[in-house]
Amino acid sequence: MKSGPRVERTVGRVNGLMTRLRSRPGPIGRLLRRGLTVVTYTGRRSGRTFSTPVGFRRKGDEVTISVMLPDAKNWWRNFLGEGGPLSLELDDVQRTGHAVAQRDGKGRVTVRVLLDR
Template sequence: MNLFYKILNPAIACLLRGPLHGIVSGNLMLITFTGRKSGKTYTTPVRYVSKGADVLCFTAPAIPWWRNLVGGAEVDLLIGGKSGRYVATALVDEPERIRENLDHYFSVFPGDAMFYYLKLDRQKKLGPDALRKAMKNMVVIEAKKLP
């Protein structure tokens, strides 16, 4: 799977930066951040959903890039061909905010629940068991636009 992403991610990033970004930019964005230890700049494509003025994205705990965002960090988001500065925070140990953001995400993309082996209730929300499972299988990143 790692080799798959090493090939796919640069291709998606190129597409998102180019004139044909509209093909995938409806639900994919680029997040660019600085490594806390290395000081290097990294860019990765992720699926996102807007929530008011905020932007939410999600990743698997095993993919460690999100650790650079614990406690908050300035990032650049390329959404729909437009770049903006945000403060992004990987939410850990905040079950209510995580639940609220996951409920919003799954209300927009209910079909994604199956990729995380989750069952949603009739209102397309996570029940208590599904929330516990989601919190083990997903990391929520919340980004707020800088003025």
């Protein structure tokens, strides 16, 4: 997938829309919150704080994020190797955890988050 200012603007608009819809009270917000959360993390190199909506699956204290089109995105690279801390909203509560990103032999990227207790 090609990247550039136009693509980045479009992605920014879609992410903003999904974040606003997810935050709404009522059935639409509740439905989106079941499988969509916002991860917040600090960039390794920039030191800046970023937030981005992502789809997720949860099983107990482990959250799995399958990164769609990983070569067109950079956020998950902050969690390569030893990984790093992040926060995400689950069940209307801000939770923290440690995330580690892995790429498989087919190029798919999964970020696994172990939630803090």
